[in-house]
Amino acid sequence: MVNIAFTIAGSEASGGAGAQTDLKTFHELGTFGVAALTCIVSFDPKNDWGHRFVPVDPQVIRDQIEAATAVHDIDTVKIGMLGTPTTIAAVADELASRSWRHIVLDPVLICKGQEPGAALDTDNALKAQILPLATVVTPNVFEAGALSGIEIETLDDLKAAAKAIHKLGVPYVVAKGGAVLPGDDAVDVLYDGETFTEFRAPKVGERYVSGAGCTLAAAITAELAKGASVVDAVRVAKEFVTHAITNRITPHTPFDEVYQGGFGG
């Protein structure tokens, strides 16, 4: 039997992030990938690769979630970019009307190309309506700072932020130091309300890599769909994203893109 992994996320047409990345990750980790699209992001080569962003009609998002969950037995879902308060309200309603074993939230807060005012509305809606439904949340340093109100410069700050986000009602917080915190290793921490588990890997390369956050959260989702515990899912996901970063491609953009292929050898 193949396990189903579901993502509710945006399309990023170049294949480096979003639903495209989630599906590749789901497939590489041996699950059957299913996706409902929330928005369409198209990088603009004529405007410094800025994000052109088009939301999908909320009823169409609802229809996709209805279709996916009617076709399959799905108990594990990843939430990626939602993008607008209207989208967030629709997705929150659809999530709340079904039962899930795990909801993995990658709290994508800022999409370049959105107006700051609109983005603030979106951040607040995500925190109020989606975060309380999540069982696992995977903020990076910026998102952990925004969700907790804590300024993060060190690993201890990151741990304090993870504790604060746990207090907001999320059972498992995966706070990602990634390449941002000082030191030779990319360090992520899992906090489950009692214990911190650290996951380390040597930092890779100098250039920014798109899609690492999506890949980590998607890999956690795939492992949970297969029945792993959260700590084991995060351990495999950290190995998986390190592999995808190491094997990245260098396209025409000023940043590289993760490549998930060949993980199993």
Ligand code: PXL
């Ligand atoms: O990596 C964040 C992200 C998530 N989802 C979509 C994106 C991006 C960044 O470009 O476009 C659809």
